[in-house]
């Protein structure tokens with residue numbers, strides 16, 4: 316982890332400072348971790364990815380989706396490309412346009428709060444400082460490989476969008492694509508995006524609309540994903556905290572995705 320990133324990382328619940336440590340286990344194995352000894356907090360760094368939440372700590376809808384995405388991770392890129400094709404959407408165009416809409420400037424510190432396998436990475440400006448968080452370590456493993464292959468530096472974190480492990484006002488741009496419809500607590504996830512964004516930062520949230528969710532519901536294997544989700548899927552405008560500026564809400568891909576953007580006040 317770069318010193319720059321270390322300066323913005325904190326524990327996800329207490330927002331306590333963390334320090335990097337290396338420990339030697341009884342069996343001689345060396346492990347790296349982020350710790351706060353006075354609070355007894357320890358977050359292991361596995362294959363270079365700090366882990367802020369373990370499988371057994373994730374319950375409810377989030378627990379179900381962690382298992383689903385961990386299992387489906389090796390097939391995710393292919394499935395999403397084919398799925399979008401069936402819906403008449405070019406993934407390359409969708410991601411290029413989406414990333415273009417984020418207004419990322421040179422040197423910006425950017426956070427994606429459910430980065431998945433990092434399918435946006437090829438479209439990001441190479442000179443941004445990219446950070447990706449996801450609750451599925453298997454999705455992140457693929458993201459890490461993709462970043463290496465592209466020669467991009469991406470700082471990755473296993474964590475939950477509802478409890479971000481970053482100090483207030485850390486990022487110049489915060490976004491989320493394709494996860495929030497099924498987050499356990501959407502309101503908390505949006506509040507967290509706002510908390511970690513600097514004053515005047517752009518925040519963008521996008522996911523599929525009801526139209527697509529109800530179509531996916533008929534596909535065997537995927538039907539189960541929607542078991543809990545009986546309420547209509549709409550853009551969560553009502554959950555945007557008061558005082559946000561330049562709020563924009565629109566539909567993309569012929570009504571198959573909703574898109575929300577706003578800025579934190581200066």
Ligand SMILES: C[S@@+](CC[C@H](N)C(=O)[O-])C[C@H]1O[C@@H](n2cnc3c(N)ncnc32)[C@H](O)[C@@H]1O
Pocket residue numbers: 377380381384395428429430431432433434435448449450451454474475476477491492493494495497498499
């Ligand atoms: C449909 S994928 C989208 C991935 C990526 N953003 C993309 O555009 O391909 C949804 C992602 O959200 C992640 N996810 C679901 N609930 C989450 C939560 N509460 N916190 C963080 N990540 C979550 C899943 O693990 C999965 O990687």
